Amino acid sequence: MILKVARLGFPSIRTVAQPVATDRIATPEFQRLIDDMVETMHEYHGVGLAAPQVHLPIQLAVLEVENHPRYPDMPSMPLTVLINPVVTVVNPAPIEDWEGCLSIPDLRGLVPRATEVQVQALGRGGERLDFAARDFHARVIQHETDHLKGQVYLDRMPDLRQLGFLDEWQRFLIPCQKPGAE
Numbered sequence: 001m002i003l004k005v006a007r008l009g010f011p012s013i014r015t016v017a018q019p020v021a022t023d024r025i026a027t028p029e030f031q032r033l034i035d036d037m038v039e040t041m042h043e044y045h046g047v048g049l050a051a052p053q054v055h056l057p058i059q060l061a062v063l064e065v066e067n068h069p070r071y072p073d074m075p076s077m078p079l080t081v082l083i084n085p086v087v088t089v090v091n092p093a094p095i096e097d098w099e100g101c102l103s104i105p106d107l108r109g110l111v112p113r114a115t116e117v118q119v120q121a122l123g124r125g126g127e128r129l130d131f132a133a134r135d136f137h138a139r140v141i142q143h144e145t146d147h148l149k150g151q152v153y154l155d156r157m158p159d160l161r162q163l164g165f166l167d168e169w170q171r172f173l174i175p176c177q178k179p180g181a182e
Contacts (some may be wrong), residue, residue: 003040005102007113008152012092013103015057017050017148019084027127034081035064046102048140053103060082061144065136073113074136082129084120087145089114090132097136099143099153100166103109108169110162111153113139 006012024030033056041049041062048063065077094112101107117138121129133141144155157163 001036001039001078002043003036003038005044005049005053006055008101008104008154010055010103012052012055012057013152014054014150016150017052017057017059017146018138019059020122022122022126023135025083025122031124034060034062038064038079041102043104048144049102050144052147052150059148061085061148063140063144065140070151077137077140080129081124081142082119082144083122083124083126085119085141085145085148087141088118088120090114090118091116097139098169101143103147104152106166108156108164108166109153110159113142114157117141129182144157 017060020030033051037049037051037054037060040054041064042048047065048061051058051060061082062080063077063082064079065074066079092114095115096110096112098108098111100117116134118132119129119141123129125176146156147154154160154163
């Protein structure tokens with residue numbers, strides 16, 4: 001089932017999410033929620049979705065990049081379910097890149113993020129996950145786990161002059177950034 005995505009201004013977007021009880025993970029209701037979040041992420045062409053974005057202040061996020069039309073040059077990221085994630089920055093040297101958000105539709109902003117993080121979480125079946133993520137994968141994880149802290153990418157932008165509407169961003173900024181673009 002496609003869930004309604006909360007937009008910036010709805011209280012769940014700025015609410016710190018609560019941990020998920022481990023005995024809840026295997027329940028049919030929670031597993032259905034995961035399925036619904038994945039379906040919603042796909043429907044809206046996102047690469048990640050956090051539970052606060054679907055009006056639920058719990059520590060749950062899903063992410064995936066597989067033949068994505070918005071990110072055709074990005075390496076694949078298998079479908080990943082993160083429950084109660086803890087993200088530790090491994091390489092704090094920030095790199096700036098453009099981000100958007102399903103909860104802040106039609107805008108893009110230049111956001112600095114750490115290039116490498118270590119992630120510890122529970123997976124879909126309650127199994128322990130412990131892995132490193134780099135570059136775009138690390139960016140997506142940081143973006144989604146920010147939602148679990150009541151934060152959005154705008155909070156990380158040091159210069160709001162680097163914020164624009166998607167249509168204008170595609171029209172004026174993207175052609176300038178591609179090598180050899182005219």
